[in-house]
Amino acid sequence: MMLTQMNSYRNKDIKIDINNISKNYGEVEVLRKINLTVYDGEFVSILGPSGCGKSTIFNLISNLTECSEGNININGKLSYMYQKDLLLPYKTIIDNVCLPLTLMREKKNKAREKVKSYFEVFGLTGYEDKYPKELSGGMKQRANFLRTFVSSNDIMLLDEPFGALDSITKASMQKWLLDVKNKVNSTILLITHDIDEAIMLSDRIYVISKKPSVIKKEFVLDKKYYSNEKIENIANLKKKIIELL
Numbered sequence: 522m523m524l525t526q527m528n529s530y531r532n533k534d535i536k537i538d539i540n541n542i543s544k545n546y547g548e549v550e551v552l553r554k555i556n557l558t559v560y561d562g563e564f565v566s567i568l569g570p571s572g573c574g575k576s577t578i579f580n581l582i583s584n585l586t587e588c589s590e591g592n593i594n595i596n597g598k599l600s601y602m603y604q605k606d607l608l609l610p611y612k613t614i615i616d617n618v619c620l621p622l623t624l625m626r627e628k629k630n631k632a633r634e635k636v637k638s639y640f641e642v643f644g645l646t647g648y649e650d651k652y653p654k655e656l657s658g659g660m661k662q663r664a665n666f667l668r669t670f671v672s673s674n675d676i677m678l679l680d681e682p683f684g685a686l687d688s689i690t691k692a693s694m695q696k697w698l699l700d701v702k703n704k705v706n707s708t709i710l711l712i713t714h715d716i717d718e719a720i721m722l723s724d725r726i727y728v729i730s731k732k733p734s735v736i737k738k739e740f741v742l743d744k745k746y747y748s749n750e751k752i753e754n755i756a757n758l759k760k761k762i763i764e765l766l
C-alpha cells in the first residue's frame with residue numbers, strides 16, 4: 522500500500538496541537554484556518570513555498586507572535602533552531618553548546634560535564650575546544666543542533682536547518698539528523714521548502730499553499746516504502762507534492 526492514513530505515533534500523546542489558526546498582519550492574510558498535530562516522538566515537516574508563512578507558524582507555536590484566530594496547545598518544552606547557526610565566535614564549541622545551561626545559572630564546569638556525553642552521539646567528538654570559525658558549515662550546524670537539543674530535547678522546532686549548506690553536505694547532514702533522531706527520540710517539527718528533505722526525514726508531511734496559506738494535504742510516510750532502495754516510490758510522491766505546490 523502506498524500511503525497509510527495513520528502511523529504508529531497516533532497512539533501517543535499529542536505534543537503540538539494547532540487548532541484552526543489564522544494570522545493576519547494588518548490587511549495581509551498570511552495563514553488561514555491551519556490545523557496541525559504532532560505526536561510524541563514523531564518527525565513532522567511543514568513543506569511550502571517561500572514566503573507562505575512557515576516561520577510565522579513557528580513564531581506562533583513559540584509564542585513570539587499571537588494568532589488572529591484559533592488556538593495552540595503545547596504539551597512539553599520547546600526549543601527553536603534557526604537556519605543561521607548563531608554560534609558565538611569568541612566561545613568554544615562546548616561553551617556555545619552549554620549556553621542554554623549557563624543562561625539558567627548552571628556552573629560552567631557542571632554544564633560542561635552535562636553536555637560532554639552528547640558530543641559522541643552528535644558526531645562532535647574532538648571539536649569541544651575548537652572555535653566556530655575552525656568548523657565547516659555542516660559541523661557548525663551539528664553544534665547548533667546540539668545546543669538546541671540542550672535547550673530542550675522534548676519538542677524541537679527546526680527552521681530550514683540545512684538551507685545554507687551545499688547539496689552534498691546537506692545530504693550527509695540529513696542522514697546524520699535521522700541517525701541522531703533515532704538515538705534521542707525527540708519530537709521534531711521541521712520547516713522546509715525542500716521536497717526531498719521532507720520525504721527523507723519525515724514520518725508525516727503537511728504541504729501548505731502560498732499565502733493566504735492553507736494546508737493542502739497531509740502525507741503519512743511509511744519509511745520502508747520510501748527508503749533509498751525504492752527510489753521510484755519517492756519519485757511518485759515527489760510528483761504528487763509538486764502538483765500541489
Ligand SMILES: Nc1ncnc2c1ncn2[C@@H]1O[C@H](COP(=O)(O)OP(=O)(O)OP(=O)(O)O)[C@@H](O)[C@H]1O
Nearest residue numbers: 546549551570571572573574575576577578714732
Ligand atoms: N512582522 C510582520 N509584519 C508584517 N508582515 C510580516 C511579518 N512577518 C511576516 N510577514 C509576512 O508574512 C508572510 C509570511 O512570512 P514568513 O516569514 O512566515 O514566511 P516563510 O514561509 O517562513 O518564508 P521563507 O520561506 O521566505 O522564510 C510574508 O509575506 C511576510 O512578508
